[in-house]
Amino acid sequence: MIVCRSDELPPGGMRTVDRNGVPIVVVRSAAGSLHSVRGTCAHQGADLGQGRLTWLIESERPGCYQLSRDGEILRCPWHGFEYDVVSGRCISDPSLRLRTYVVAESDGFVRLEDM
Amino acid sequence: MIDVDVHEAFTSLADLVPHLNEPWKGLVRAGHWKGFTQPFVYWGVGGGNRADARPASGGPEGSDISLLRAQVLDAYDVRHAILTGYFYPAMLKDMQVEFATALAGAYNDFQVASWLDADPRLSGSVHVAPQDPIAAAREIDRMGAHPRMVQVLLPLTTRAYGDRFYWPIFEAAQRRHLRVATHHTVLVEGALGMGRYYVERHMLIPQASMATLISFVTNGVFDHFPDLGFILLEAGFSWLPHVLWRMDREYKSLRQEIPWVKQFPSAHVRERVRLATQPVEDLTAEQWTRVIELIGSEEVLVFATDYPHFDFDSPERSLPPRLPAELKRKILFENARAFYGFPAEAATASSR
Numbered sequence: 001m002i003v004c005r006s007d008e009l010p011p012g013g014m015r016t017v018d019r020n021g022v023p024i025v026v027v028r029s030a031a032g033s034l035h036s037v038r039g040t041c042a043h044q045g046a047d048l049g050q051g052r053l054t055w056l057i058e059s060e061r062p063g064c065y066q067l068s069r070d071g072e073i074l075r076c077p078w079h080g081f082e083y084d085v086v087s088g089r090c091i092s093d094p095s096l097r098l099r100t101y102v103v104a105e106s107d108g109f110v111r112l113e114d115m
Numbered sequence: 116m117i118d119v120d121v122h123e124a125f126t127s128l129a130d131l132v133p134h135l136n137e138p139w140k141g142l143v144r145a146g147h148w149k150g151f152t153q154p155f156v157y158w159g160v161g162g163g164n165r166a167d168a169r170p171a172s173g174g175p176e177g178s179d180i181s182l183l184r185a186q187v188l189d190a191y192d193v194r195h196a197i198l199t200g201y202f203y204p205a206m207l208k209d210m211q212v213e214f215a216t217a218l219a220g221a222y223n224d225f226q227v228a229s230w231l232d233a234d235p236r237l238s239g240s241v242h243v244a245p246q247d248p249i250a251a252a253r254e255i256d257r258m259g260a261h262p263r264m265v266q267v268l269l270p271l272t273t274r275a276y277g278d279r280f281y282w283p284i285f286e287a288a289q290r291r292h293l294r295v296a297t298h299h300t301v302l303v304e305g306a307l308g309m310g311r312y313y314v315e316r317h318m319l320i321p322q323a324s325m326a327t328l329i330s331f332v333t334n335g336v337f338d339h340f341p342d343l344g345f346i347l348l349e350a351g352f353s354w355l356p357h358v359l360w361r362m363d364r365e366y367k368s369l370r371q372e373i374p375w376v377k378q379f380p381s382a383h384v385r386e387r388v389r390l391a392t393q394p395v396e397d398l399t400a401e402q403w404t405r406v407i408e409l410i411g412s413e414e415v416l417v418f419a420t421d422y423p424h425f426d427f428d429s430p431e432r433s434l435p436p437r438l439p440a441e442l443k444r445k446i447l448f449e450n451a452r453a454f455y456g457f458p459a460e461a462a463t464a465s466s467r
Binding site (some may be wrong): 024057065080081 | 339367374
């Protein structure tokens with residue numbers, strides 16, 4: 001399934017597609033990698049396509065912020081739950097997880113692989 | 116049993132004079148300071164204390180060790196009682212921190228000489244003036260070597276002790292293998308202030324312990340001081356499920372702001388924090404077990420009488436008779452024994 005033209009999904013960009021009634025969010029990280037997760041928050045069902053791509057924020061000690069993996073963390077637009085778009089894992093609540101999908105790029109298009 | 120909150124007192128400020136250095140010794144001896152007082156009138160039958168706790172000698176409640184023995188230590192087969200004082204130099208707030216520090220040191224020496232040396236069942240709290248954390252750390256290093264000093268006492272006023280400003284205190288406590296206890300002072304406020312009435316303020320008191328716990332969590336105290344155990348005194352415990360749920364929920368939403376907090380706040384609390392049960396809220400056995408189930412651990416609650424204060428909890432009557440025996444044993448003895456590292460062999464001797 002075609003998601004969009006490659007130039008419609010720049011680094012840090014995000015697109016939502018509907019596949020058989022299932023919303024799927026496709027993102028391109030700041031480094032350029034493509035990832036895809038189910039577009040409904042596992043917490044209260046918000047539309048993750050309205051969320052924001054951020055960094056992974058870690059810390060070695062209180063008061064210190066370490067940012068990495070720019071554009072690989074998707075935060076829900078409602079309560080801010082963080083999802084790792086690579087694994088689908090919810091960072092702040094390991095009991096939650098999003099389904100991930102295989103996404104590829106060819107001939108100038110971003111495509112979702114068939115399930 | 117183990118009683119984790121017993122308020123010993125001096126007879127008068129004169130008891131501190133031998134333990135003070137100049138220039139403070141002369142100033143206190145000359146009556147240039149009258150000591151702390153509460154900014155309200157007490158409505159309890161005995162004021163702020165049990166009406167039967169005033170020594171025949173005429174000193175204040177908590178000042179007579181033989182009465183403490185008769186009313187607590189011998190009355191209830193107490194294996195260990197943790198002294199918590201009620202003379203808190205934190206109440207000088209930001210003024211004359213050198214004087215506050217001197218008072219803390221003098222009180223600690225008084226505590227050792229007049230109490231710890233007098234009865235082997237007593238363990239002590241290192242008192243500090245937390246408004247000067249460096250000096251407080253020095254005092255912790257000085258007193259921490261005493262074998263029966265088991266914790267540092269942080270008096271709750273209007274300060275949130277999770278702030279990094281206070282971390283020299285935690286560093287010293289961890290270095291000296293001491294626990295950290297918090298206990299409110301008469302200056303502590305609720306979220307909207309002192310309230311208009313004493314009874315109102317008394318209802319508000321647990322809010323300061325909630326705020327303290329939240330401050331410890333969000334500032335990363337549990338993550339940064341992995342060997343420190345904390346005990347919240349005289350705030351009750353039935354509020355804890357709400358605070359745990361609230362902290363976990365906020366953490367799930369806003370963890371990015373405090374990435375130094377490496378696990379759910381509730382997990383930190385269950386592992387590292389103990390709550391003294393007093394004042395119990397006269398719950399039924401079913402309510403007790405339900406609250407403990409909601410807290411998610413039978414190891415969190417430890418028993419305290421708060422002697423000689425008027426909201427004293429009787430070790431024999433404040434826990435419902437139908438509370439399961441093993442749970443009661445944990446609350447009355449085992450949880451505090453493990454927390455403070457008292458020898459295990461006393462466990463069989465004290466099961467009441």
